[in-house]
Amino acid sequence: MPIKTLVVDDSVLFRKALSEALGGFTVIELLGAAANGSIALKRMxxxxxxxxxxxxxxxxxxGLQTLEHxxxxxxxxxxxxxxxxxxxTEETTIRALEMGAMDFVQKPEGSDFQASIDELKQRLRGILSHVEVRLLSRGPGSGIRPASPVVAARPQVKTAVGGFAIVAVGVSTGGPxxxxxxxxSLPADxxxxxxxxxxMPAQFTRSLAESLSRKARLPVAEAQEGDAVLPGRILLAPGGTHLVVRREHGKLIAGLTADPPENSCRPAVDVLFRSVAAxxxxxxxxxxxxxxxxSDGLAGVQALKKKKCYCITQSERSCVVYGMPRAxxxxxxxxxxxxIDVMAVRVSELAYFSQAHLYP
Structure with missing residues (x-):
């Protein structure tokens, strides 16, 4: 089934470039283009x-108003x-992703029209793969998420829950x-x-960290080399750089590396998880x-499971793309x-169980 697609942009030149780039993919059926949100909604x-x-x-x-509609x-x-x-634009894009936009594509900066089309095609390949998976896996009304989801009974625990020293999180498409x-939703304590x-690309992770920090009761920051990994503090890997955790003189320290991408990703979840395991x-x-x-994160969890690890995955019904959790x-x-709407509750329960286990 072709993907019926609408382009909405107020630049005539970019509408043409993006439309031509999309025309290079047989999976796309281009319905047309709109110059603003009002026209787009009428077309829809x-x-x-x-x-x-x-x-x-x-x-x-x-864009944000149109996205809301x-x-x-x-x-x-x-x-x-x-x-x-x-x-x-970075800050507004992060807000859009938090509102439910699946992904984003950056406009080429060059003035060569054909080069811009070729660049867009490269950027679109991965995005369209994500879109195909999303559309194939959706059910009727799948875009509507209940405000108060029913929590399924917890499965039999495979790993004994003991003490924890740290929480390590990996996420990709649909992450913001x-x-x-x-x-x-995590508590202040x-x-x-x-x-x-x-x-996520480098310039966007800083905006994401700032956005989360404004909303959260815990401080959230983009990690820097040498940052202390402290209780009640959240560090986010900078885009384009691997984040690792090291133990130096008995303390946990954040490190950044420019090692090659893994799973075509930098930062990669596997790199972080392996370092946390060590x-x-x-x-x-x-x-x-x-x-x-x-499947980024799979090899990392395998390394963690050789040590002491309890792993939670996001449910299929609440994922934008059920890929990494499925793996x-x-x-x-x-x-x-x-x-996802009760993830903070469950993580907090496990953390406090861990605290009680360590400090009875």
């Missing part, structure tokens, strides 16, 4: 699209934001929305350090694998599958 009412590419900044109804009126439509490299539901990898595995690690395409579950390494 006449002929709903499976996929909308939506400019972040437009005159009149901007799309999420309310067309919850099964996948939205990919179109952004430039300005700081203002998942993290916006998870991190701000959460006592374990948290380290996270979100697959630094904290004997003391216990609570691993959390959230929505994302592919863990199918390998028999997931101890629990939990809906």
């Amino acid at each position: 009412a006449q002929s709903p699209a499976d996929l909308v590419f939506l400019d972040v900044h437009m005159d009149g109804m901007d 799309l999420r309310a009126g067309f919850p099964d439509t996948v939205v990919v934001m179109v952004s430039d490299s300005s700081t203002r 929305e998942a993290l916006a539901r998870f991190i701000p 959460f006592w374990l350090p948290i380290v996270m990898v979100q697959h 630094a904290c595995g004997d003391s216990g690690v609570l691993a959390v694998v959230l929505t994302g395409m592919g 863990i579950a199918e390998a028999g390494l997931s101890d629990e599958s939990v809906d």
Whole structure:
């Protein structure tokens, strides 16, 4: 089945470039283009699209306002934001991802039209793979998420729950929305350090960390070389750089490396999880694998399970793309599958159980 696609951007030149780039993919059926959000919504009412590419900044109804209408009126439509490299756009793009946009594509900066089309094609390949998986896995009304989800009975625990020294989180496609539901719901007295990898370009992870920190009761920061990994503090891997945890003189320290990408990713969840296994595995690690395409995190969890690790994966029904959690579950390494809206509750329960275990 072709993916019915609508392009929404106020630049005539970019609409043409993106439309031509999309035309190079046989899976795409281009319904047309719209110059602003109001026109796009009218087009959607006449002929709903499976996929909308939506400019972040437009005159009149901007990208965020349009996205809000799309999420309310067309919850099964996948939205990919179109952004430039300005700081203002980065912050707005993060907000859009937190609101439910699946991904984003950056506008080429060069003036060569054909080179821009070729660059867009390269950027679109991975995104369209994610979209295909999302559309194939959705069910009727799948875009509507209940405000108060029913929590399935917890499965029989495969790993004994003991003490934990740290929480390690891996997430990819759909991550900003998942993290916006998870991190701000953690209590202010959460006592374990948290380290996270979100697959995202460099300039966007800083904006994501700042956005989460404004919403959360715990401090969230983009990690820097030598940062102390402290209880109640959350460190996010910078885009384009691997995050590792080291133990130096009895203390946990964050490190950054420019080692080659793993699973085509830098930062990679596997790199972080392996380092956490080496630094904290004997003391216990609570691993959390959230929505994302592919299997990054699987090798890392395998390394953690050779030490002391309890692993939670996000439930299929609450994932944007059930790829990374599925890889863990199918390998028999997931101890629990939990809906994203109650993830903070379950992680907090395990953390406080751990505290009681360590300090009875």
